[in-house]
Amino acid sequence: MKKIFCLLLLVAVVKLNAQGFKAGYSYFDDNKWTEFSVGNMPLVISVPHGGLLMPPDIDDRSCPDIVTAHDSRTIELAKAIDSVFRRDYGFYPSLIICNLKRTKIDQNREIEIATCGNEAMKVPWNYWHNMVDTAIAMATKKYGQTVYIDLHAQGHPHQRLELGYLLKTAQLKELSTGNNDTLYTAKSSLHNLIYGSKGKLNLKQMLTGSNAFGTWMTESNFPSVPSQQDPFALEDEKYFDGGYNTARYTKYPNVFGWQIETNYKGVRDTPSAYFTFAEAFVKNIMRYIATYTDIDVKKIGK
Structure with missing residues (x-):
């Protein structure tokens, strides 16, 4: 299985070299259904x-078991994150954005459910996921490791x-009780990071410790679970644990990350909220990269 993912990344690198994507530019398919904003750091959103x-x-x-709910203002949120990175650090993540409404295609499902069997819509499905592959290939080729975030909204x-x-x-x-850390590490979207640390990191620490990303975001006035x-x-509270994209892309070698389901109030309700959230996210994801990866943050973007 790992060989398959390595092959996918190799194909993405070939595509990258063939198309000549350049950091700082946005690329679109012919219909502008997908936007690929090319970054120059080890973060893909x-x-x-x-x-x-x-x-x-x-x-x-129209097929069984589909979801068509719209994640309002998540594009604006991603672009606010990009803007804060550019302003504060002079570098920026890769963004892969679907501009089609979810009633037409679901880019967080496998292809048959995503398109409900509409052959024409398999083209934009493949294009969007090829751009994610390409962004990950770019980042891992340059930095060795990549953080992947799938950005959503919850109500x-x-x-x-x-x-x-x-x-x-x-x-x-x-x-949280201290049981099954080894078992759940293998299931989690952080397994590549934890296994790569050779025993220095453990899952409970990464999710609910004092230096967990959620802990830092909570301390930055954005309550988070876990x-x-x-x-x-x-038990009576709804919680999204991650979907197709998170499962697919964190299986790639040297890629790790998580799905973020953003709440509305104080995050997506006003333009100023976008940027307040973006500032907290940027500060804490940089702290995460500096704390947990082998990447020299002083060399990012260079």
Whole structure:
């Protein structure tokens, strides 16, 4: 399986060299359904459900078990993160944005459910995921490691960030007691980072320790689960644990990350909130890279 992922990254590198993507520029497919904003740091952010385009000649998805809810203002949020990186550091992440509404395509599902079998829509599905592959290939080729974030929005009653590491509520609860760290490490979206540390890191520390990303975001006034302050959602609380994209891309060698489900109030409700959140995210993701990876942060963007 690992050989397959290595081959996918190799193909993406070939595509990258052939197309001549340059950092700081945005590239689109012919219909502008996908935007690939090329970064120059070891961070790739995908935004699969923020689009609003509804081409009338494309049928709405209609097949069993689909979800069509729109992740409002997540594109604006991703671009605010990009702007803060550029302003504060002079470098920036890669952004892969789907501009199509989720009623037409779901870029966080495998291809058949994503398109409901519409052959024409398999083209933009493949294009979008090829751009994620390319962005990851660029970052890992230059830096050796890459953080991957799949950015979403949630409308649950609790106004907090839901960080999805591919572990369900019951598993997070069990992990918080100190059990099954080894088992859940293998299942989690941080397995590449933890295994690569050769015993220096453990999953419980990474999710609910004093230096967990969720803990830092909570201390930055963005309550998060899991975190030291809120290690797991309660049984009657909704929680998104991560989807297709997180599972797919954190299997790639030297890639690790998580899904972020952003709440509305104080994050997506106003333009000023976008930037307040972006500033906290940028500060803490840089701290994360400096603390947990082998990347020399002084050389990022150079």
